[in-house]
Every structure is written in structure tokens, then in C-alpha cells.
Amino acid sequence: MAVVRRRLIVRGIVQGVGFRPHVHQLADELGLAGFVTNTADGVVVEIEGSAADVASFTDALVERAPPLAVIESVEQHEVPATGTGTGSGSGSGPGSGRFEIRASVAGAAATLxxxxxxxxxxxxxxxxxxxxxxxxxxxxxxxxxxxxxxxxxxxxxxxxxxxxxxxxxxxxxxxxxxxxxxxxxxxxxxxxxxxxxxLSATINEIAAALRDGEIIAVKGLGGYHLAVLASSEPAVARLRARKHREAKPFALMAGDLDAVNRLCVLDDAERELLASPARPIVVLGARPDADIAPSVAPGLHELGVMLPYTPLHHLLLDAVGEPIVLTSGNVADEPIAYRDDDASTRLTPIADR
Ligand SMILES: [Zn+2]
Ligand SMILES: [Zn+2]
Missing domain, CATH: 3.90.870.30 (DHBP synthase)
Structure with missing residues (x-):
């Protein structure tokens, strides 16, 4: 059997989306040898086996890519076979054990x-x-x-x-x-x-503080946000004053699509957008009777609304039982705070706890 080895450089959004596991599973299915690694230039794959299997692998790599991957290009080079791919082929099935995920290689940043x-x-x-x-x-x-x-x-x-x-x-x-x-x-x-x-407090403690009208600093894995009860005019007005934010509307987070629908008029496209993986803030026409503090979006008939996108949000919204204002943990135009020491100094004047 003629054995070939191919080097593939896959570029685009291919890191942090399960791409290396996808490559590993494909190689196992086809019984191919080789490796995959993250580099700053993209995901690099070397694959070795029969020409037909290597071709199938290359097709499936793109066609069956993980849902969150965005492949911009696949560069291909034939390289000398090392002998690790002999005697495999379609019949050998999964678990050949000769495909590995190698440690990432650092370098200049070109990958998304x-x-x-x-x-x-x-x-x-x-x-x-x-x-x-x-x-x-x-x-x-x-x-x-x-x-x-x-x-x-x-x-x-x-x-x-x-x-x-x-x-x-x-x-x-x-x-x-x-x-x-x-x-x-x-x-x-x-x-x-x-x-x-x-968390430094239980979900129920945080929810109770929010219902009491406190401003809460919520630390996610990526940074701090400040939260208040969206229906409480004193709480929202206090947040606005402390953030030195005069009129720019605050975004709301509602527990689910039904909760959004109680605040705003929703069509199918807007529902789909709200629930999409990036959980964007969607600007929607407010219902006149929505129980939202006037200071959330002063003088506007529209609200910016998003759905929960972390388990922390889901747990918190479930416990609070009504929408919250969620805004970045910064003052006016400062960058978002995320280091503990940084946040504790900068957020102290803003958060009640
Ligand atoms: Zn663990
Ligand atoms: Zn998950």
C-alpha cells in the first residue's frame, strides 16, 4: 500500500472550538497516524496513511468541522512519510493510538x-x-x-x-x-x-441583595459586571450616578424568551438572534407596561436585551425571578476591570458589595 503524509495548516476561528478533538476523532475513525497542534499560525495537522484515507480525512476535516469553527483556509503540503502510517487504512478502525495531540507552539499571533x-x-x-x-x-x-x-x-x-x-x-x-x-x-x-x-456569596444571597436594591459586582471568568434590579428606579438611578453615566441606555438581561416577551415585542428573527451562541444584546421595542425603571433607557421606547450566557447568569436570573441591568464593571470610558486587585480598588466606589 502506498503511504502518503500530508501537512495541513488550518486557519480561521479554529482554537477554542473543539477543533483538535475533531481532528483526533477523524484520525481515529480512519485509523490514520500523525498529530495535531495549535500554533500561532493556525492549527497544524500531519496525517499519514493510504492516499484514499488521507483524502477522506482532508474532506471530512472541513465538511464535519465543529459548529463554532470558521475555517478561512486550509493550506496543504505533501511531506515525506515517516512509516508510522503503514499497515493501517480503512479497515483498522478506531483506537490505533498513533495519532496524538501535541503541546501548542507559541509564536507570532495570526490565529483568531x-x-x-x-x-x-x-x-x-x-x-x-x-x-x-x-x-x-x-x-x-x-x-x-x-x-x-x-x-x-x-x-x-x-x-x-x-x-x-x-x-x-x-x-x-x-x-x-x-x-x-x-x-x-x-x-x-x-x-x-x-x-x-x-463565588464569594451564595446565589441566594446575591439574589436577595439585588431584590433589596443593592448594586452587585458580578465576577465572571472574563471580567466584572455590575448588576441591579431592572424594576428598581432608585437602584438603577444610583448605578447611573456612580458610573457617571448620564443618559446612555443600560442593557438588560432577562431569564428566558418568555421573560423578554413580557418586556418587549418580539418577532421570530429577534428570538433567534437573542438565543444564538454569541447571545448578543438585541434592541427591541418596549411594551408600554413593561416593569422597567425609567432610568434604564431614559426617554427611549426601546430596550437593549440579552439572554443569560453563563451558568452564573442562569442561576442568578432564576433566583432573582425578574430582569436585571447588567453593565460592564468600569467607570465611564475606562477599560473593563478584571484583575482582583484592580477591581477591588476601582469598583469599591460603585458596588455596594
Ligand atoms: Zn475539577
Ligand atoms: Zn457546554
Whole structure:
């Protein structure tokens, strides 16, 4: 059998979207040898086996790419075979064990990192499931969802290059991270209550403070936001005064599409946009009877609304039971704060706790 080896350089949004696991699974299915690695120039794959299998692999690499990947180009080079791909071929099936994910190679930045991705249904189910080890855990994520861009400190996209670097994975998270069949295989921010970040107060305490009209600093994996109850005029007005923000409207977060529909008139396209993975803020026509403080959007008949995009948001909105204002944790035009020491000094005059 003629053995060929091909080097592929895949560019686009291919880091932090489950691309290396995708490559690994394809190689296993076809029984091909080689490796995949993240570099600053893109994802580099070398694949070795029969010419037909290598061609199938190259097609499937693009055709079956993970949903969040955006492939801009695939550069291909034939390279000398190393002999690791002999004797495999279509018949050998999965688990040949000769395909590996190699450590990332640092270098000049040319690769795009995915935007943050709203919590997937499977992670929401983990958080809701009473017996799950991530039950109620605000920072649950997986290969298909979670923070990306907002936690990256440099590329290539690897845990060591994110704000999660300080959290050492526990044995259970490590096992998920290393299991190619697991939904958390190579999910860089993977964590759990045993090894990941913790909230400084319980969800119920935070929800109670919000209902009492307090301004709360909410720290996600990517930075701080400030939250207040959207129906409380004194709370929203106080937030506006403390942020030195005179009139620019605040964005709202509502628990689900039904909750949005109680505030605003919604068509199908707007529903789809609200629920899309990036969970954008969508500007919608406000219902005249919406229970929203006038200071949220002074003088406007429109509201900027988004759906929860992290487990923390889902838990918080469920506990509060009504929409909140969520705004970046900065004063006027300062950049968003994210380091603990930074935030505690800059946010103290703003947040009630
Ligand atoms: Zn997920
Ligand atoms: Zn863990």
C-alpha cells in the first residue's frame, strides 16, 4: 500500500472550538497516524496513511468541522512519510493510538480565537441535575460553550494562556480533559466546584441583595459586571450616578424568551438572534407596561436585551425571578476591570458589595 503524509495548516476561528478533538476523532475513525497542534499560525495537522484515507480525512476535516469553527483556509503540503502510517487504512478502525495531540507552539499571533459562547444545553443540564458534581456550579463549561476570547491573555489558546491558568485541574476534571470521547476533552477552561473559581456569596444571597436594591459586582471568568434590579428606579438611578453615566441606555438581561416577551415585542428573527451562541444584546421595542425603571433607557421606547450566557447568569436570573441591568464593571470610558486587585480598588466606589 502506498503511504502518503500530508501537512495541513488550518486557519480561521479554529482554537477554542473543539477543533483538535475533531481532528483526533477523524484520525481515529480512519485509523490514520500523525498529530495535531495549535500554533500561532493556525492549527497544524500531519496525517499519514493510504492516499484514499488521507483524502477522506482532508474532506471530512472541513465538511464535519465543529459548529463554532470558521475555517478561512486550509493550506496543504505533501511531506515525506515517516512509516508510522503503514499497515493501517480503512479497515483498522478506531483506537490505533498513533495519532496524538501535541503541546501548542507559541509564536507570532495570526490565529483568531472564538468569541465567548453561551452555555450549551448539556452544561445547563449538568448545573440543574441534583446528583451532578457541577450541580449549581456557576462556572460550568465544556468544549461547546463557555468563555474564550474574554479569558485569553495570549495565544495559542491553551489553559496556560488564559485567566484560568491559576486554577489547577482536579483529578476528575483532568480525566475529562484527557478523554477524547468526553464533552470536555481539551476544553481549556474546564473546572468544577472542587478546583475552579468560587463565588464569594451564595446565589441566594446575591439574589436577595439585588431584590433589596443593592448594586452587585458580578465576577465572571472574563471580567466584572455590575448588576441591579431592572424594576428598581432608585437602584438603577444610583448605578447611573456612580458610573457617571448620564443618559446612555443600560442593557438588560432577562431569564428566558418568555421573560423578554413580557418586556418587549418580539418577532421570530429577534428570538433567534437573542438565543444564538454569541447571545448578543438585541434592541427591541418596549411594551408600554413593561416593569422597567425609567432610568434604564431614559426617554427611549426601546430596550437593549440579552439572554443569560453563563451558568452564573442562569442561576442568578432564576433566583432573582425578574430582569436585571447588567453593565460592564468600569467607570465611564475606562477599560473593563478584571484583575482582583484592580477591581477591588476601582469598583469599591460603585458596588455596594
Ligand atoms: Zn457546554
Ligand atoms: Zn475539577
Amino acid at each position: 480565537v472564538s468569541p465567548d459562547v453561551g452555555t450549551c444545553d448539556a452544561c445547563r443540564a449538568d448545573v440543574a441535575e441534583a446528583g451532578d458534581r457541577r450541580h449549581g456550579y456557576a462556572f460550568t463549561n465544556c468544549t461547546n460553550c463557555g468563555p474564550r476570547y474574554s479569558i485569553v491573555t495570549t495565544i495559542p489558546y491553551d489553559r496556560a494562556n488564559t485567566t484560568m491558568a491559576a486554577f489547577i485541574m482536579c483529578a476528575e476534571c483532568r480525566a475529562e480533559y484527557e478523554d477524547v470521547r468526553d464533552r470536555r476533552f481539551h476544553a481549556q477552561p474546564v473546572c468544577c466546584p472542587a478546583c475552579g473559581p468560587r
